[in-house]
Amino acid sequence: MHAFDVLGDPVRRRILELLAEGEMSSGEVSEVIRREFGISQPGVSQHLKVLRENGFATVRPEGTRRLYAVNSEPLRDIDAWLDRFRRFWTPPLEALATELARGKRERRLREAGGDGGGDGGAEDQVPPPRSKP
Numbered sequence: 001m002h003a004f005d006v007l008g009d010p011v012r013r014r015i016l017e018l019l020a021e022g023e024m025s026s027g028e029v030s031e032v033i034r035r036e037f038g039i040s041q042p043g044v045s046q047h048l049k050v051l052r053e054n055g056f057a058t059v060r061p062e063g064t065r066r067l068y069a070v071n072s073e074p075l076r077d078i079d080a081w082l083d084r085f086r087r088f089w090t091p092p093l094e095a096l097a098t099e100l101a102r103g104k105r106e107r108r109l110r111e112a113g114g115d116g117g118g119d120g121g122a123e124d125q126v127p128p129p130r131s132k133p
Contacts (some may be wrong), residue, residue: 006054023069
């Protein structure tokens with residue numbers, strides 16, 4: 001099964017989100033998924049099996065419990081595939097980050113200067129008095 005086929009299912013994506021927070025027992029995963037999606041425990045077990053068989057989740061026994069965790073390797077493969085598309089969203093996000101930083105800087109300067117308003121532009125600045133000849 002292709003990675004995007006595995007992640008195309010909202011239940012499996014949600015399970016991975018849960019496991020990203022830390023290792024969980026199959027019972028804990030089932031409880032959340034049953035509550036959110038109305039799926040039976042056997043149905044949740046099938047989703048866990050798909051994630052495990054496709055390498056997205058690992059399982060280890062602990063007594064009578066089975067503990068699931070995220071396996072990051074397939075996610076790295078998806079990240080590498082997505083890398084060729086980052087150019088479509090990275091520059092706009094970097095520009096947004098620059099504008100946000102600029103706004104924070106201007107706010108700090110205004111607050112430090114105590115002028116109580118304006119955007120720090122030339123219209124807010126008072127020219128120095130002229131000396132008399």
